[in-house]
Amino acid sequence: MHTGALVIAMNRYLNQVRAIVWKDFITELKTRELFSSMFIFALLVIIIFIFSINLSIVKASEIGPGVMWVAFLFAGTIGLNRSFILEKENDCLQGLLLAPVDRTALYFGKLISNFSFLLIMEFLILPIFMIFFNIDLIPHLLPLIYVIFAGTLGFCTIGTLLSSLSANLKTRDIMLPILLYPLIIPIIIGSVRMTSQVIAGEPLSSMTNWLSLVLCFDVIYIAVSIMIIDFVLEE
Amino acid sequence: MNEQNNPTSSHSIIQVQELRKDFGYLQALSGISFNLNKGDFLTIFGPNGAGKTTLIKILTGLMRPTSGSAIIDGFDALEGNSMLRSRIGVISHATCLYPDLTALENLLFYAKLYGLDDPEERASESISAAGLQLRRHDPVRIYSRGMQQRLAIARATLHDPSVLFLDEPFTGLDLTATNGLKNKLHDLHTDKRTLIMTTHDISCGLEMCDKVAIQNKGKFLFLESINRIDRESFETLYTETLEK
CATH class of the missing domain: 3.40.50.300 (P-loop containing nucleotide triphosphate hydrolases)
Structure with missing residues (x-):
C-alpha cells in the first residue's frame, strides 16, 4: 500500500474510533446512567468497608489499597456490563457491525470509552477514600495516578472484550464477572501491591517487577483482543 | 426457474x-x-x-x-x-438507532462511521429527505414508530x-x-x-x-x-x- 493510501486508511480508522467514543460520551452526558451507577456502587463499597473495619486495630494504609481496588473492580464491572447492553437496544450493535468499520476500531472505541468513564469515576472516588480512611494521598498522587492508570487499563482491555462476548448471552450479568475476575487476578494483585507501596511512600523504581507484570498483561490482553474480536462479534 | x-x-x-x-x-x-x-x-x-x-x-x-x-x-x-x-444498506424492524441521541446525532454518528465527506451536511440532508427536519433535535426515544422507521431508512441509505x-x-x-x-x-x-x-x-x-x-x-x-x-x-x- 502507498504511504498516501496508508495515511488515508489510518485517518479513516482513527475517525471511526473517535466517532464511537464521541457517541458514547454524548449518550453518557445525556443519561448519566453508567457513571452514576458506577460511582454510587464504588461509594457504597467504601462505606460498607469503613463501617466493618476497626481502624484502631487495622492500619488504614494496609487495608485501604485492597478496599480501593475492590470498589474500582465492582464498579467497573457494572460499567462494562452496561457498555455493550446499550448497543443491544434497538439492535444498534447490528448497525455498527454493518458499517464498513474494522472490528478492532469498534473494540478500541469501546475500550477508550470504558477506560475514560472508569478513570473519571476513580479520580472522583479518591478524595472520598482519603477522607474515610484518613490517608493523605496528595504527596503520592503522581505515582498513584500511574498505578491506577496501568491497573485500570488492564481491567478495561480484557473487560471490554469479554463484555462484547457476554452481551449476546442471556446470562450476561453473571457471565461477565465469572469470565473476567480469574483473568484479572494478576493485574489486581499487582495494582493492590503497588498502591500499598505508593501509600507507604516508596518510589515507583522499587516496584518495577509489579509494574512490569501489570503492563505485560495490559499488552497481552490488547493483543489477544485484536486477534479474536472478529470472532467474538460474529453471530 | x-x-x-x-x-x-x-x-x-x-x-x-x-x-x-x-x-x-x-x-x-x-x-x-x-x-x-x-x-x-x-x-x-x-x-x-x-x-x-x-x-x-x-x-x-x-x-x-x-x-x-x-x-x-x-x-x-x-x-x-x-x-x-x-x-449495502439494511432496514429491519429493529431501527439500529440510539434512543438517547437526537435524529441528527444518530445520523451524524453513522455518517462518521461510514467515512462520508462532510458528515454534518449529509446527515442534515437525509433528515430533511425523511421529513424530520423540525424534529431533528429531539431524542429518538420520543419519536413514534413510523418516524423511527423513516429515520432508520435515512440511516440505511445515508451512504447511498x-x-x-x-x-x-x-x-x-x-x-x-x-x-x-x-x-x-x-x-x-x-x-x-x-x-x-x-x-x-x-x-x-x-x-x-x-x-x-x-x-x-x-x-x-x-x-x-x-x-x-x-x-x-x-x-x-x-x-x-x-x-x-
Whole structure:
C-alpha cells in the first residue's frame, strides 16, 4: 500500500474510533446512567468497608489499597456490563457491525470509552477514600495516578472484550464477572501491591517487577483482543 | 426457474449459490440459489422459522454460512469485506438507532462511521429527505414508530448503497407509516437500487416487487418474475405452502 493510501486508511480508522467514543460520551452526558451507577456502587463499597473495619486495630494504609481496588473492580464491572447492553437496544450493535468499520476500531472505541468513564469515576472516588480512611494521598498522587492508570487499563482491555462476548448471552450479568475476575487476578494483585507501596511512600523504581507484570498483561490482553474480536462479534 | 434466475448468470449484482446454514442439527438454509440484476426488487415470503432472516444475515456478512457462496456487487459476502458493507444498506424492524441521541446525532454518528465527506451536511440532508427536519433535535426515544422507521431508512441509505436488504420492514407500522414506507421503497426502486425484502404481508410484498420467492424450511420453493404470476394463484400457492 502507498504511504498516501496508508495515511488515508489510518485517518479513516482513527475517525471511526473517535466517532464511537464521541457517541458514547454524548449518550453518557445525556443519561448519566453508567457513571452514576458506577460511582454510587464504588461509594457504597467504601462505606460498607469503613463501617466493618476497626481502624484502631487495622492500619488504614494496609487495608485501604485492597478496599480501593475492590470498589474500582465492582464498579467497573457494572460499567462494562452496561457498555455493550446499550448497543443491544434497538439492535444498534447490528448497525455498527454493518458499517464498513474494522472490528478492532469498534473494540478500541469501546475500550477508550470504558477506560475514560472508569478513570473519571476513580479520580472522583479518591478524595472520598482519603477522607474515610484518613490517608493523605496528595504527596503520592503522581505515582498513584500511574498505578491506577496501568491497573485500570488492564481491567478495561480484557473487560471490554469479554463484555462484547457476554452481551449476546442471556446470562450476561453473571457471565461477565465469572469470565473476567480469574483473568484479572494478576493485574489486581499487582495494582493492590503497588498502591500499598505508593501509600507507604516508596518510589515507583522499587516496584518495577509489579509494574512490569501489570503492563505485560495490559499488552497481552490488547493483543489477544485484536486477534479474536472478529470472532467474538460474529453471530 | 427462468434464465434470469440462473445462478451462473454473469450480469447479476447478486449471485447466491447453494447457500446452507446449520445450527447444530437444525438446517436453517438448505441450498438456496438465485441471481438478481441491478434494479431488481425481490420479495421473499415465508412463515416464521423459514430462514428468511438467516438468509439476510448471511448476505449482509453478519453470519457465516455452513457452505455455499454469495457475491454481492462483486464482493464475496462471506468474507465480511468492509468494501461490501459500504455498498449495502439494511432496514429491519429493529431501527439500529440510539434512543438517547437526537435524529441528527444518530445520523451524524453513522455518517462518521461510514467515512462520508462532510458528515454534518449529509446527515442534515437525509433528515430533511425523511421529513424530520423540525424534529431533528429531539431524542429518538420520543419519536413514534413510523418516524423511527423513516429515520432508520435515512440511516440505511445515508451512504447511498447499491443494494438494500429489508427484513420485515413493515412490522409494527400503522397504515400511514406503511404507506410512507411503500412510497420510499418505490422511490428507491425507481432509483435503480437492488432490493431484497422479506415479509409476511402479501399485499405489500406483491405490490412493489418485480420478483417473488416463497421460502420454507430453508428452501426456495418458488421463485418467479411478478409478470409471470397471477396474484390469486400466488396467494393460493402461498397458503398451501404454509399448510404443508
